[in-house]
Amino acid sequence: DTEVTQTPKHLVMGMTNKKSLKCEQHMGHRAMYWYKQKAKKPPELMFVYSYEKLSINESVPSRFSPECPNSSLLNLHLHALQPEDSALYLCASSPRLAQSSYNEQFFGPGTRLTVL
């Protein structure tokens, strides 16, 4: 299995809702990432989990809460979002193996989030 899956594909939520995005990979990768991408902009890093521990938080507002229950799964919990949070949320994974210098990232198809 050489892909990263994300659910749901599309999500519409109100500012008072609580929802979660899910990401899964079965490539044995040990690093997983959340990115936010606005239209015609590059992906912007939000969080990095390395060996299931949060290693990077790019000063993301607390209304976004990541969780890594195991090495294959990554969640992003959403609460009290703002309309400006509407974007494509991409998950990615990379090998992050101690013996490898390469750390190419493999992206999932993304969740298109709209906050009303």
Place this chain on the structure above:
Amino acid sequence: QQPVQSPQAVILREGEDAVINCSSSKALYSVHWYRQKHGEAPVFLMILLKGGEQKGHEKISASFNEKKQQSSLYLTASQLSYSGTYFCGTEKAQGGSEKLVFGKGTKLTVNP
């Protein structure tokens, strides 16, 4: 620090060649190249490491000039399927940092 990509956009006819550049003001450990088609996820193309190692698709070629902290992606004999936005991503350190910073992208359009 965000790397600078050039050109911002390029239009080719099928079969023509193109070069996309990516430069950084900081010393780099690696440069990544990704292609993103409209409405799809970025797809890994190539990774180039400080010291000369590289890994990627056979039909893609790229270079990394460590003295200039600049990388170039070479697209030869372009095909319609090459259309998309190309992003370079730069990584400043190995091990301690998994942070990849993407440039603003280069939009490539290949016409018949």
